[in-house]
Structures are given as structure tokens and as C-alpha cells.
Amino acid sequence: MTTPEDDEIDKSSAPLLEHLIELRSRLMWSLGGFFIAFLICFYFAKGLFNLLVLPFQWATEWAGLDASKVDLIYTAPQEFFFTQIKLGMFGGLIIAFPLIATQLYRFVAPGLYRNERMAFLPFLVASPILFLIGAALVYFFFTPMVMWFFLSMQQVGPDQEIQISLLPRVSEYLGLIMTLILAFGLVFQLPVVTTLMARVGLISAATLVDKRKWAIVIAFVVAAVLTPPDPVSQIGLALPTIILYEISIWLVKRIERTRAREEAKRKANEDESGEPNPAE
Template sequence: MTDATKDDLQKMPLLDHLIELRTRLLYSVGALVVAFIGAWFLSEDIYRFLVKPLADILLEIGVEQGEARRMIFTNLTEVFFTYVKVSFFAAAFVTCPVFLGQVYRFVAPGLYKHEKAAFLPFLIASPILFFIGGALVYFAILPLAWDFFIQFEAPGSSDSLAIQLEPKVNEYLSLTMKLIFAFGLCFQLPVIMTLLARVGIASSEGMAKKRKYAIVATFVVAALLTPPDPISQISLAVPIVLLYEVSIYMAKLVEKRRRQREEELDRELES
């Protein structure tokens, strides 16, 4: 894109920008609605998938104790609205690349070629990192956390009642989605910090100096976002600390490329 073309786009009337924004929003919402309808027909299967980490543990305990285990609901509409939440959750997850793609298509006409090349990797990395964070919590954190809490069950006796878990459908889904979103968002750290480094708000040197504060903040955030057990908290905090180190390395690469571009520009001006 030439400078003149970019200037013409920047001079585009506000109404045209709003129309373009509306178009991108309509595409995004349309994709979300279509995905929601499709997910609704699979909502039971999706919920079974989400509940499997707990179901495997409870079914194993049920076999050992010779009794059936179950999940309960205490409101007539609870299961229905839980399936609605499941469908929306799945639709949002699937259409996330569509939303990001529409954002890119909206801002791309106002970017230079090298700016597009710099922005596109972040667009690709964001959903991939979110998926990795969600997969980590589902396959690693949830089984460990649920096994930890199940240990608090206690058998009854002649003078005491049994303490037995009967999880609610809605509460289980809410907790599971909260953990998946928390891990997915925390895994966006390299993307966010690298973008901040590109615009000059953050630097690799500054992040390195504040490393100890970042580690403390990481464990505080992990304590707030995860169940109150040390396994879940450490399982979230350690990857975030590692991702913070990755962010420092990515910021160094960004700064190195910026210096190279500035040196090339200086040489062109001198020649």
C-alpha cells in the first residue's frame, strides 16, 4: 500500500468507517449465531465432554463403593440454561478466529505492509495460545483439582452423617468455564506484552527488572482465579511465569528489529 492510498483511507469520512465497522460486526455476530445453533444440537455431548474429568473420578469411586453417583439440579430451568451456556461457550470458542479476522480486516487498510506483517502473527498466535491454555486446564488441572476435593468426602457412621459430593449441573459448568477462560486469557501474556513492546509502552529491560514483582502478582492472580488448592494455583502460576520469560525474549526480538530498521533508515538518509 502506498502512502497516498493510506492517506486516502485515513481521510475516509467517519460514516464510512462506521458502516465498515457495522459490516464487520454483522459478520462476526452472524458467525456466532450460526455456531451457536450448531452447538445447541451438540450441547449434551459438549457438556458430557466438559464433565468427563469429574465423571471419571466419581464413577470409579461409585464402582468401589457399590453405589451410583450423580449430578443434580435444583431448579426446573437449570439444565436448559446450562445447555444454553454450553452452546454459547462452544460457539464463542469456535468463532474466536472469525472475530479476530474481522478485526484485522477492519484495521488492515490503514496499515503499511510491514505493519500488516507484524500484526498477523499475533492474530494467529492468540487463538492458539488460548487453546493451549484451555487444553492444559482440561487435561491436567481439572483431574488433579477434582481428585483433591473428592478426598474431603467422609463415610457416615451410627452417630454421624456421611459427607458426599452431589455436584450441581450449573455450578460445575460455571466453575469449569471460569477455569478454562482464566487459563486461556493468562496464556495471552506473550501476545499482550510483545504488542506493548512494539508500541514502546513496555521494554525487555523493564520487564526483566520487574520480574520479582511479576512473579508475586502471578501467584496472587492464580490464587484468585483457581480453586483454593495449592495444586491448581501452582499449575497456573508456573506456566504464567514461564510465559513472562517468553514475553521478555519476544520483547528483545522486537527491540532488535526496531534498531535494525532505524539503522537502515539512518543509512538511507546519509546516502
């Protein structure tokens, strides 16, 4: 004999199964998009790797050396093959991220109110744009600067008794590029995270201003952890982080001013009508 509790469980199982089926569909689309992007990037892996070597060539020119003699090596037979796989996965994830983010949004959007969906969409667009800005900064400026710093340690030339040249391994060079891109890409999400937290009331501009000194210290600590152990890349990551922190304070202040104006308008409408203004 079934009880009322059993009937409630049976009724709730159908929506749960529907959500699981939809989740599986979203995951299949995301994994399929990533796999296709991975295959494309893996097919063009050598060309993509040569493109990533360009900052190394620029650094060589800055150091006054012959950029046409930039050499990278691999010391194990399978090293370059696995480096291409890593490059394919890294490029595939970046290319497929808009699809993955879209599938995630479509899965959670039905559970959000209309105003919450409208508030979330700008951040869905801003996040990959900010990541690409951080990646471009790494590619065109910080990677050449870091490689120039390492090249300055060489002992080359006819006047040197012992010749010490920089010959990076392909896996280590790709690891350096990936680390810098991920570090800068994540740091550039700081305005997105803080403004989202401000919209839901988890943080305020006064709190950010009050914790500014701690934020500066944390920025240098995070830079020391995420970047190679050289002052160029560490300072290069810490300074943009501090600038983005200040931008986040300005954005949160704008959100608070907008919220205050909307609250004042709502109260004015209530005073005119004499009845509470229902929330949207």
C-alpha cells in the same frame, strides 16, 4: 450561506458514513457467525456437557473410586436448561472467535501501514492457538487435579458413620470449567500482549526483568482471584503465568535484537548513500 468550515464537515461526513456502514457489516457477520455457532453448540449441548464431565471421571479414577458412578444434579427445574444455554454461548464464542477476529482485523487493516499489517498478522494467528493450549491444559490436567482435590474430602465407605459425597450441580460444574478455561486462556495471551507492546515501544526487556519480583506476586494474586479457592488450581495457574512471563522476556529481547540489527543496517545504508534512508 455556507462557510468553508461547513464544506469541510460535509466532505468528512461521507467517509464517516462509509466507516459506519462497514462497521455495521462487520458486526453483522460477527453476530451471525456467533449465533450460528451458538445454535450448533446448543443443539449438541448435552453431548458437550458429557464431554466436559470426562475430567471428573478421570479424577474419580485417580481417587480410587468407581468412575462409572459419577453423578451430577440440578436442584431447580430450569437449571440444566440454562446451563445448556450458557454452554452454547461459551462454545459459540470460542468457535466464532476466528471469524470475529478476522472481521475486526479487516475493519482496522485499511488504517494500518503495510509493515504494521504484516507485524499484526502473526499475533492474530498466535492468540487463538495459545488460548487453545491453555484450554487443553485445563481439560487434560488441571480440572482432574482440582476435582481430585475436592474428591479427597469425601467421607465414603462402610467404615464411615456419616457418608459425605460430592454431588456437584451441573451449573456449578460448568461454571468451574468455564472459569478455569477463561483464566488459563487469558493468561496464555501474555506473550502476545508483551511482544505487541514491545513492537510499539511501550515496554522493554530491561523493564520486564526489573519488575520480575512484582510479576510473581501479581501472578499469585491474579490466580487467587480467577480460580476457585483451592491451592491446586491457584498454584496451577500461577506457575504457568510465571513461565510465560519468562518466555515473554525472551521474546522481547529477540525483538530488541532484531530492531537493533535493522537500525544498524539502516544507518550503514545512510552512510554509504550519504542520504537518509526513507522509512517503509
